[in-house]
Amino acid sequence: MTTRRTSSQARVAHALLLRRVEYGESDLVITLLTDSIGRVSALARGARKSVKRFGGVLEPMHTLRIAYDDRAGAELVVLREAKLAQARPFLITSLERMQAAGQALNWVRKAAPPRTPEPDVWAAMQALLDHLADPEDTVLPRARLAASGIRLLAAFGWGIDFDRCVSCGKLALAGQAAQVDAARGGLVCRGCGGARRRLSGRERQALGLAATGGALDDDTAALALELVELALKAHGGIE
Numbered sequence: 001m002t003t004r005r006t007s008s009q010a011r012v013a014h015a016l017l018l019r020r021v022e023y024g025e026s027d028l029v030i031t032l033l034t035d036s037i038g039r040v041s042a043l044a045r046g047a048r049k050s051v052k053r054f055g056g057v058l059e060p061m062h063t064l065r066i067a068y069d070d071r072a073g074a075e076l077v078v079l080r081e082a083k084l085a086q087a088r089p090f091l092i093t094s095l096e097r098m099q100a101a102g103q104a105l106n107w108v109r110k111a112a113p114p115r116t117p118e119p120d121v122w123a124a125m126q127a128l129l130d131h132l133a134d135p136e137d138t139v140l141p142r143a144r145l146a147a148s149g150i151r152l153l154a155a156f157g158w159g160i161d162f163d164r165c166v167s168c169g170k171l172a173l174a175g176q177a178a179q180v181d182a183a184r185g186g187l188v189c190r191g192c193g194g195a196r197r198r199l200s201g202r203e204r205q206a207l208g209l210a211a212t213g214g215a216l217d218d219d220t221a222a223l224a225l226e227l228v229e230l231a232l233k234a235h236g237g238i239e
Contacts, residue, residue: 088133120155146221149228161186181236
């Protein structure tokens with residue numbers, strides 16, 4: 001969505017709430033992922049009391065439509081109002097689904113650079129939250145999270161290549177086991193020193209498919225989450 005202005009010159013965007021901190025008697029300082037300017041911090045004056053402007057919608061999991069002021073040189077934007085653009089009521093009925101969504105939002109909060117549009121990150125998060133909010137989706141939430149984590153790495157430019165050595169470019173044969181270094185972003189063949197983590201041919205195929213939209217089973221999901229955390233840590237996305 002392209003940032004636009006209302007008649008009173010406020011900017012308008014869609015957003016996901018990444019974090020909220022109470023400030024003073026009634027204000028909130030919030031962190032948002034927006035579709036137009038990426039991650040941004042905002043001051044929501046009177047948000048804990050104003051039903052008219054914020055309506056109690058400043059919660060994670062849902063997609064918001066926000067209006068805000070962005071003054072030159074200011075560290076925080078000022079939130080004028082927020083409304084629900086897409087509610088996800090079923091998501092918040094399941095602790096497991098909420099935990100998966102919360103983990104992904106936490107990854108994005110720590111990994112996304114400030115004020116940098118990230119359309120692929122935005123799209124990946126919207127897709128994950130929509131799946132988690134679908135009552136008919138039978139994929140385990142952890143598996144959804146893991147596959148989305150692999151795709152988020154690629155969106156941030158830290159994708160893992162499950163097909164070839166990141167050092168020499170040697171292509172691994174289909175179904176062949178290989179060693180992977182998530183911090184370096186892909187396979188490392190024996191000729192280039194190898195890596196500590198070994199992937200079976202089946203695991204490598206499943207992870208490669210996940211990077212392009214495929215799903216994961218529970219066992220492979222655990223492996224994917226391990227690789228995602230290692231990659232994020234290596235790139236400063238998590239502590």
